Amino acid sequence: MSETNSIISPENIVYKKSPVLLDNTMHYCPGCSHGTVHKLIAEVIEEMGVQDITIGVAPVGCSVLAYNYIDVDWQEAAHGRAPALATGIKRLLPEKVVFSYQGDGDLAAIGTAETIHACNRGENIVMVFINNGIYGMTGGQMAPTTLPGMKAATCPQGRDVSHDGMPIKISDLLAQLPGTCYVTRQAVHTPANVRKTKKALRKAFENQLANKGTSLVEVVATCNSGWKMNPVQSNEWMEENMFPMYPLGDLKDE
């Protein structure tokens, strides 16, 4: 133990909490991907030195209180309307950095029109999209991205595609729009994936500084409470089941 004690000293720190992340304990369930993505956004904001000029837009969903965790100015949107708020902010303050943060219900169901048109206009913003295939906040109901056969509170027998249609791969759709400059799909369940997601977020924010248009970073995520598994099982289940439907990688990078 003495060895360990001698290593634990400030000059040896190789990984610590970003000062852009506030000390408030996150309200998320243990192992929830939201926390990991928040931390990456905070790190990118810190490393790029844009904390003082960044405005975040929080959604309705489990991350409704995202503003309690990342130390920047925030606006809380109505369910699905974050891209419209971000449009209003960025159009009036083009020199500031604006990002929205949304779940799959928020971005790909109730807010589909706002999402598609913000991307189509090429609003110069970053959109972070957490796709956990379920409505976490309201207690695990079916999302537009719920997998075929996957059980949720409003499809207890599993999603029946003849009744509810197939899951919507909205990022593929958004990549078709001329306004998007960067559309990528990532995950945060392993250290390597976390590193890649951070790079993707960094690129997205840099695109905004370079006035390139809309950057969308989808993170295929777990909702272990909604999925009724422990966090480690959720990560395995995600690899096996979510990734075939939502393969990771860049969909567009211009």
Added chain:
Amino acid sequence: MAKAKGAIVVDTAACKGCGVCVTACPTKVIELAAEVNGKGYHYAYMANPESCIGCSNCGIVCPDTCITVYRAKAVATA
């Protein structure tokens, strides 16, 4: 016995015991404690401190950013 190259400090009060770091550690340093913290979670701790290589994997995947990682500077040997 392996000589530790790294070390971690877990904010045990904040840890929610999700266990993601346990899986992420390449050298099986971390386990979840038998006892629980103030919130009732089995928090993560260094069960095998001598194996830590200071790779940061655990810190990086921790959703609640509870882990600070340290790595000893390489010391020139004779």
Added chain:
Amino acid sequence: MRELKLMKGNEAIAEAAIRCGVDGYFGYPITPQSEVMETLMDRAPWDSTGMVVLQAESEIASINMVYGGAGCGKRVMTSSSSPGISLMQEGLTYLAGAELPCVVVNVVRGGPGLGTIQPAQSDYFQSVKGGGHGDYKLITLAPASVQEMADFVELAFDLAFKYRNPAMILSDGVIGQMMEKVELGEFKPRWTNEYIEKNYPWVTMGKNGRERNIITSVQLEPSVQEAFNHKLQNKYRECEENEVRYEEYMCDDAEYLFVAYGSSARICQKSVEIAREKGIKVGLLRPITLWPFPTKQIAHYADKVKGMLSVEMSAGQMVEDVRLSVCGKVPVDHFGRFGGAVHSPGEVVEALENKLIKA
């Protein structure tokens, strides 16, 4: 001297917005108010004042773009007509809940449903009684001329910022489409970011060294939400105390009173003259603010007149507030054509005779 121009009510809104230094307009086309955005696009203020003008994909999007801009302390507005304003109700309650100032113009058309593109005044309830969910109020101004369409843009912004609350200009297709001479205001510069941050410390423009600001309407803790609601209600009481506006016409010796706003008030002015030629002493009280409502002033007439007629292009909405104001002391009735039809001055006088004088 101020510039005089002949223009439509809807054009006057656009012209006034540019001149008083509005920062942004977000809208979606709908008759009878599309000229607002058309005029703005034609005048291209982004080249002169720097004002942003954007056609949104829906009224839901436009009101939420307004929310985003308002949260930055910018003076932003939208305009629409009844069906579009219905879509904005969610945004309006969020704006009120987040205490954000903005201006929304409703050039009312007949409903319900898609209704008609002809003028109406049937969105009174929606404007002054909520429309969206929760205990909130919209400051509501009712212009009765093209001049007031122009003047109320700046007034609405002043009130919205004074009370940190959305303000509505409740107009109708008659005023929106009518052409009149307008005296236009001087061009005023838009507020600078420095000015906004100094005077409105709650804005989100990037934290820049200070504590972060959060624009939100969510409060999970009921006691905190209740305390916030008390704060809102106190603000509304203050607004009711200070901001009631109305106009009186020939009320001094009146035995009967018309209560009417907007284009109905213009019609009633003519009705007063016709009635007086017939020897009926009638006056007109025109509420200019529909919320806060001129309750006290109407109550004051309850002891003086024999009856009141609320004249509205609706099936009878404001009449309820007139009744509440007089507390049963005097008979109050309603008259109005609706669903896109407009009453004539003569019809109004006839209604007064039948409903209040002969009865």
